[in-house]
Amino acid sequence: MLITLRDFAAKILLTFLSRIDRKAYATFIERLCFFGNKDPSIKDFVTIVVRPKNNYQKMVALDSATEDVAILIQGPIVRECDFTINTLKLYKEYFPRSPVVFSTLDHLTQIEKDNISALGVTIIICNKPVVTGFLNFNLQRETVLKGLNAVNKLGVTKVIKTRSDQRIYSRFAISFLNASLIQFPSKNITACKGRIFLLSTTTLANFPLHVCDMFQFGYLQDVVNFWSIPAHEESVNREAFTSKMANKILVGEALIQKTTIPEVSLGRFYATMLYGEQSIGDPSLTYHRMLQEVIGVVDQGQLDLCWPKYNSFEVSQDYRVPWILERLTFEKWVALYAGHAKKVISFNPDALI
Template sequence: YSDNYFCYKLRPKKADYFIPSNIKTTTTSGEFAIVLQGLIEMRDEFTFETIKLYRRLFPGAIIIVSTWDYTDPSIVRTLELLGCEVVLNKDIPVCGLGNVNYQICTSLAGLKRAKELGAEFALKNRSDLRVYREFAFEYLKSLVELNTISSSNVYGLKGRIITQAGNWGQMFNPMWLQDFLYFGYTDDLINLFDIPYDDRNIHCYRKDNFDTKRVLTGETLAKWPASEINITKRFIQKYHNSDLSLKDWWNFLGEYCYIVDSEDLLTLWNKYGLNDLGQFYCEYDGKHNYRDPFRHISSSDFINIMNHKYIYEEWMENEKANYTIE
């Protein structure tokens, strides 16, 4: 007996299981590019199957795979046979803290290729992450079109940058935009990733900290910072001081970004423990997840922040120090 209801989700491994709705859309061929970036995930031929699925979900999309020039030639050939544009990047000597430079390199190269091919919008997508939602592009594009921003903004953005809700402590940690995927105008995503590399050569900053203290805090993640914070921070730093208070960050988030839930896109991240995605995506309340469930920013939380429904208080500035990952 349990005090809880148990739910589960099935996600097909193979693209062959997809049954299209046959609803037509106004999307034009080549309007949208998907940039799959990073190492090719070969478990269950995950990246290959993702491409096959995307061919069915987004029939007019340009699919670009931005990976490394040491990739097995047979894998590259398979990607080409699947109809992908393949961008092979030279390995870089300094990985950056938490391998952030690898993400910057492959994302920027893929997005630049998307622009060359004429795509107005782009989705930057980890190669080990998959979107299952049909019409996800139309949904994301509609969010950008419905939630416009000032054309004279200091960042030179055409529209909002959309990300998926994170799996940890976004609510009280400034500049935490989850880096699983980004969607927006192609020019805006190029702007986001056209940033300096991190000069540190540290692959796994978490392991060293776990070995000594057995715990990570939100404060530590902000100080180093974690890759997803690092990218946002370096982008903002191109235009002004990036040491934003939480209040400043909420204002930036509400004006220039948009956060959707994993369920909105039916995403699957083929990494770490997948058995309890509800906890991983912070879908549980405080009893089942962290002490304070509102350390996570869901799509509904984001809308409340955008519309100034949450009252900012000074105690929130230091809340990240109380957030721990054990």
């Protein structure tokens, strides 16, 4: 009850401040961080990032060639603060030459369809699979594949696959990603045209083949291959997953289970597609090879990517290293790619998730 009252009081105070003055809202939070950071009894430094929810019209689009890169946003529409529609508006402002596709299972209202279509965004409505898979993986797979099929008809060669509950704020994002594709070419051009760049947020260093399912950038055919994974044959909802987690799943078990964590499903599938089934016998070596040859990593901060669903409090767990969910950040990946760092990837099959 105390927590409920505290949260309610905080919401009232912040709402009051934000309506009086937009700066007062941010200043209040900043002052809390300022005094906390100066207090030696508090163990952590806290910094904040302030991003506009929808007041970005004054931002100037870069005069860069992005017409060969499509943006695919997939997932359910986020109606709170018109998050998804405002994200689509932002992308059309920042990247006017890039075609944008929104692929969803949702039943959009006619007003939403009209508003999205008016932006010049292609809408794809998908049917919900009967079997939802592990943590709704089949739903994500359906919207991604249908969205990529629509992108394939646009005549582009590259694609950004992102989610409807995330937003890229950097105007340099496409230029940066295009440059990364050139700067770090694939070392296995017989299997793929280029690297697929993943977000480090859920691409892990101590959990082989655990690759980000939320964000990919690369040549269209490579991303299509990445997502050509068969659908999961059984469903595991979040409650069942949480129950399993309480029983402590081992990393080694997660890597071999037929229906498993979406991130592992994708990493394992792409590895076997490139190197054969036998490659899973040594997941650490295979993961290392993939990261050197065909996969790249970018950080959330490099794209200025906002994920308010989970990252309103963007705490970096990397300060707790070593731990099993250590992120494979850009600097770690570059060190691995260049051969300047050893033991970037580790594997303990008996480690608990």
